[in-house]
Structure formats: structure tokens, C-alpha cells
Amino acid sequence: MLVKPDSLDVMTLRNAFNTTIMGANVEIIQTTVSTQEEARIRAEKGAAEGTLILAEEQTGGKGRLGRKWFSPYGKGIWMSLLLRPQQPLKFTSQLTLLTGVAVCRAIRSTTGIEAGIKWPNDILMNNRKICGILLESAVEDEVVRYCIVGIGISVNLDDQDYPSELKEIATSIKMECGKAVDRTVLIAAVMDEFESLYKLYQHEGFQPIATLWEALSVTIQQEVIVSTYQGQLEGVAVGLDSSGALLVDMGQGKVMSVISGDVKLK
Ligand code: BTN
Numbered sequence: 001m002l003v004k005p006d007s008l009d010v011m012t013l014r015n016a017f018n019t020t021i022m023g024a025n026v027e028i029i030q031t032t033v034s035t036q037e038e039a040r041i042r043a044e045k046g047a048a049e050g051t052l053i054l055a056e057e058q059t060g061g062k063g064r065l066g067r068k069w070f071s072p073y074g075k076g077i078w079m080s081l082l083l084r085p086q087q088p089l090k091f092t093s094q095l096t097l098l099t100g101v102a103v104c105r106a107i108r109s110t111t112g113i114e115a116g117i118k119w120p121n122d123i124l125m126n127n128r129k130i131c132g133i134l135l136e137s138a139v140e141d142e143v144v145r146y147c148i149v150g151i152g153i154s155v156n157l158d159d160q161d162y163p164s165e166l167k168e169i170a171t172s173i174k175m176e177c178g179k180a181v182d183r184t185v186l187i188a189a190v191m192d193e194f195e196s197l198y199k200l201y202q203h204e205g206f207q208p209i210a211t212l213w214e215a216l217s218v219t220i221q222q223e224v225i226v227s228t229y230q231g232q233l234e235g236v237a238v239g240l241d242s243s244g245a246l247l248v249d250m251g252q253g254k255v256m257s258v259i260s261g262d263v264k265l266k
Helices: 010-016 035-044 089-111 173-177 183-204 207-216
Strands: 026-032 052-058 076-083 116-118 122-125 128-140 143-154 223-228 231-240 246-249 255-258 262-265
Touching: 010 026, 010 183, 026 035, 035 052, 035 076, 035 128, 035 143, 076 183, 089 116, 089 122, 089 128, 089 143, 089 173, 089 183, 089 207, 116 207, 143 183, 183 207, 207 231, 223 246, 231 255
Parallel strands: 026 052
Antiparallel strands: 052 076, 076 143, 116 122, 122 128, 128 143, 223 231, 223 262, 231 246, 246 255
């Protein structure tokens, strides 16, 4: 059998993980519509917390706000992690922020790239996106049954891989550091970071995560335009509140907290 040098492999991945829960069950699919849907099917059948589904290619990768996620074969990390947090729905946005911290730290430690986080969950380098995070929850009576954390990292894409509409706004780790990156090493770093931050979150709550997030953020202390379902607002992003909402100082003593929306740095 011909094995491509950079293809993902379950045994190699398992050996690279230093985790006990995250990635304890890992599955690699060559081509699927979306790993989110693959993870949802397994969650409904009772798969354990920490189950990780990866795909070499997604034909219908999903982004936030109904957008598509470009996921070409073998070039990135397209993966979904199943969580079963025992908490009300209103706290799940904290898990999105936690994931951003885990991925940002993993990218920094494995590649040396000074990646930063744009609220709520984009990882940027030189103002272009290298990673997006999509958290989807299944809920019953306001209680979370499970969450699926979708992580898309553009690892080894070259400029010519991108369709024209993405060229100006997206980049890849390879384009930023000038050489291809071993996806296994990066996936393992994300799992290790995620597991230790998740334990910290379970023991000490959101505050230490918020502090780490603020330190990695490219949004805090910046003038921003935030588009929400209720309309646009402008001001200075000053921090996170205890739920994970972004606090925007609009001047004259008026501070708004934004739970969901899209941020543009001015
Ligand atoms: C965004 O920034 O809009 C979120 C993008 C999330 C993409 C990942 S790739 C793995 C998982 N499967 C999907 O279909 N989407 C997420």
C-alpha cells in the first residue's frame, strides 16, 4: 500500500498524545461532508467524552453563521471533539474561548508563530485567519447533552490552493513560517493543551481561562466594530465578563456586553 508521507494515522496520533480523555478514541475519515456531523452521529450513539473525529477532506465543511469552511484534502486539520460538560447552555461560549486558547498556545509552541485570538474564536496571524472554531451543542431542558467542538486549522495550504475570495483574508501556517508543518505534532499539542485547560476550567471555573484568553487576544484594547443580530456597535473592546461575553466601551460610561457576533478591528 502506498502511504503518503503526511497522511494521518491513528496509531501515530495515539502515540503522540499525552492525554487520558481527549483523543482516547480517535477516528480518521478520508472524505466526509463535515466532521461535525460524523461526531454528532457518534455522540447520539453514546460515544465517550474526548472522542475525536478527523477528516483528510471535508466536502461541506461548516463555519460559523452559516458560512462554508474550505477543507481541501491532506492540507489541514479538520477535526471535531466530543464533550459532555455538566453545565447549563449559557456557559458553553466559555468552551469556545477555552478552545481558542488551547489552539493558539499549541500553534505558538509547535511553530513559533505569534498567533493571536480575535473574539470570539478566530486565530489570526498578520491579520489573516489560520484557524476557525465552531461549537455546536445538543440541549435538553436547558441542560447540555453534549457539545461538539469543531476546529479547522489551515496548516499546509499554499497561496494557490485558496479560491480568490479567501486569498485576502486567509493564510496558513506553512505560508506564515515558510515550511510545511507535521500535522500529527500540532494535533497532539492541541489535545494536550485542551485537556489541561479543560481540567483547569472544571476545577477553577472560567476566570483563569479568561485571563489566558485576554493575554493572547488581538481584540482587547482595540477599537472594534461589532455586528450582532441586533445591529452594529462601535467602541473599544475592554475585556471579557464572567460569562465570556465581550465588553465594549462605547464611551460616556456606556459598556455593552456582546454574547454573539462578528468583530472587525478598526
Ligand atoms: C469558523 O471560523 O467559521 C469556524 C470554522 C470551523 C471549521 C471546522 S473544520 C472541522 C469541523 N467540521 C466542520 O464542518 N467545521 C469545523
